[in-house]
Each structure stands twice: as C-alpha cells, then as structure tokens.
Amino acid sequence: MKSIIYSIVFILSIPCLVNAQYGFSATQDIECTEIKSQGSTGTCWSFATSSFLESELIRLGLDKYDISEMFIVREIYKDKARNYVLRQGKANFSQGSLSHDVIRILNKKGIMPETAYQGKLASQTRHDHSEMEAVLKGMLDGVLKQKKLSPRWMEAFEAVLDVYLGPCPETFKVDGTKFTPKEYADQLNLKAEEYVSITSFSHHPYYSKFILEIPDNYSNGSYYNVPLEDMMKVLDHAADKGYSIAWDGDVSEKGFSAKEGIAVLPKDPARKDLFSKPGEERKVNQESRQAMFESFATTDDHLMQVVGTAKDTKGNEYFKIKNSWGEISDYKGYLYMSRAYAEAKTVSVMVHKDAIPAEILSKLAL
Numbered sequence: 001m002k003s004i005i006y007s008i009v010f011i012l013s014i015p016c017l018v019n020a021q022y023g024f025s026a027t028q029d030i031e032c033t034e035i036k037s038q039g040s041t042g043t044c045w046s047f048a049t050s051s052f053l054e055s056e057l058i059r060l061g062l063d064k065y066d067i068s069e070m071f072i073v074r075e076i077y078k079d080k081a082r083n084y085v086l087r088q089g090k091a092n093f094s095q096g097s098l099s100h101d102v103i104r105i106l107n108k109k110g111i112m113p114e115t116a117y118q119g120k121l122a123s124q125t126r127h128d129h130s131e132m133e134a135v136l137k138g139m140l141d142g143v144l145k146q147k148k149l150s151p152r153w154m155e156a157f158e159a160v161l162d163v164y165l166g167p168c169p170e171t172f173k174v175d176g177t178k179f180t181p182k183e184y185a186d187q188l189n190l191k192a193e194e195y196v197s198i199t200s201f202s203h204h205p206y207y208s209k210f211i212l213e214i215p216d217n218y219s220n221g222s223y224y225n226v227p228l229e230d231m232m233k234v235l236d237h238a239a240d241k242g243y244s245i246a247w248d249g250d251v252s253e254k255g256f257s258a259k260e261g262i263a264v265l266p267k268d269p270a271r272k273d274l275f276s277k278p279g280e281e282r283k284v285n286q287e288s289r290q291a292m293f294e295s296f297a298t299t300d301d302h303l304m305q306v307v308g309t310a311k312d313t314k315g316n317e318y319f320k321i322k323n324s325w326g327e328i329s330d331y332k333g334y335l336y337m338s339r340a341y342a343e344a345k346t347v348s349v350m351v352h353k354d355a356i357p358a359e360i361l362s363k364l365a366l
Helices: 002-012 044-059 069-086 099-108 130-144 153-165 181-188 228-240 286-294 339-345 358-364
Strands: 025-029 172-174 177-179 195-199 208-211 222-225 245-249 302-311 317-322 334-338 346-352
Touching: 025 317, 044 069, 044 099, 044 245, 044 302, 044 346, 069 099, 069 130, 069 153, 099 195, 099 346, 130 153, 177 181, 195 228, 228 245, 228 302, 228 339, 228 346, 228 358, 286 339, 317 339, 334 339, 339 346
Parallel strands: 195 222
Antiparallel strands: 025 302, 172 177, 195 346, 208 222, 245 302, 245 346, 302 317, 317 334
C-alpha cells in the first residue's frame, strides 16, 4: 500500500480525459455510500472495508451509515504496536493492513460513526499520516532499546495518536442514545463469522485455508484457497446477487489508471489508445497468475470495493470499482476493471459467505 500513498496528491492534480469510446453500460449496480478520500495515508484497507460494511448494511435493509475509518485505523495502530514490541521489532509496522483486520476490530472493539470520530484535527482538511507513522515507529524502536519495559509505553503511544488523530471518545450519542463502540456494532448485527477471505494461489492446497504471505498480513490472517476459475465464480456470483466485494490487489500495472478510471491488462502496454478505447488483453491462467505473484510482478498494493459490473461497446466485461482517492476521473472516483485484470491482479477478496456459490461453499465446508 505504501507505493500508492505518494501518488495520490499527484493524481488528484492531473486533468481527466474522456473515455467515451469505452462506452461503459451497467449490467449490475450495487448500492454503496459516497466516495471518500484516504488522503496521504496507507489506509485504503479501512476505507474499502468500511465501505463494504456500509453496503452490507444497505443490503440488510438498514439506513445508510457512515462508519469512522479512523477509529478502526487507530485500533489497528495499537494492535500493530503491541505485536511489533512483543516480537522485538521482528514484525511489520506500517500504515497498511487488510480487510480481515477490520472485521477483527469490528468483532473485538466495535465501530463508531464518522460523526463521533473523524480522526483528524479541526485544522486539517485531509488525512495525512506520514509524520505520525515516522514518530510512532521511532518511538517503538526507542522502547525496544530498553533493557526492561515498563507498562507505560502503550499509554505514551496512545498519547501520540491523540496528538495526530485527536482523542477518541469512550462513548458517543446517536439520535440521543449513548453507545460504546461495541454496543454500536452489536446493534447493527454485523456478524464477523459471516465474512470470508478468498484467494487463489497454487503453492498451497486448494479448498483449504492458509496464511497468505504478504507484508500487510501482520496478524497472520487465513484465507480460503480456490482455483482461479472458482475465485472468478465468486466475484461473478456475488455481484450478480447484489453483494459487494472488498477487493485487494495490485494497481502498479501500466494498464491501471485511476485518473482515467480504467484498469485493463493490454497485450500491448505501449499502445497509445490504451485508455481511450478497448483493445486486446493478455490471457491469464493459474500458472501465469502464480508466476506474477512469485516474481513480485503482482504485489499487495491497494484495497477497493467492487460495486457492480458493466460492459464496454465491444461487449467486454468489467467490474465497477469504488476507490478511496476522492472524486477523480470522469467517473468521479469510480473505475472499471476488466476481467483479465481481475484474474491476474486480484490478491484476495472478502465476501459475505452467502455470496459464494453453493458448490464452492460445499468444497470449503462452510
């Protein structure tokens, strides 16, 4: 995710071009909340998964909710700090994380509405965690130099979070009713055990769980492993049945452009009309997908939300994606990802278990 942070400001400053020749027409729209911006932070995982949960609440027939991404981020910083110290610095401490971490915080700590905690100071107009991350990491490395730790270091860590993010309330009111974060989450009836992480890599057995070897998986979260064909069936079935998807993948390809609102896997990456009209794409199979992952051509860069499907003027199929870089591009913060790009560059997805086809559920013993 770090590679994304520094490009956001640059992307926002570039004028958008019209992709009229793609001529996208919706085949399925899944209701979601408004586009937000993660600013200069590596917190796409919280924005994407919070948006996913907001769509889940809509699907369940509840009102539109605005979840505080930064409450979750704050809790993950604390969790990462403890993990980093207990592992004596032999662990990842950065801004990145993953969808299952959001679900874990939902289950353990709860959630807050954005109105209760914005996670930035009154003088700030956008999120920026660059200095905060450096201060937190430096502090933890200093703590680890001590021969014996006192119990006060976490209190000091939280004080730094207060300085940069603002103090976090223990309780808050919504429509006159007082809640703790856990009480608020419980009354929304989102069940952590109903959300499933799925991936597709051949270096582990299919239809079993394994800990995905990516840097941001600091909590050693497990994923169900399925063949590529089945992973794409999950995406198709979920979108067709009106379930949104939390998507994690690589956005470093030449065919990915947030400012153009397009993500394609062109056979010829150098063609000049790449973002103005459809063209031939590379064929993807399990072997090529695996090779890209093991050579680091595919890396865990960014999380977004799948909120529908579409076709271009030639009938090619795409997933409609909600990003968290603000209302950029002619598509106002959304983009269209081709099937070939999804096949090659999806690292993992999270879905509600009811969004998984029955035959795959059975193979996974879910």
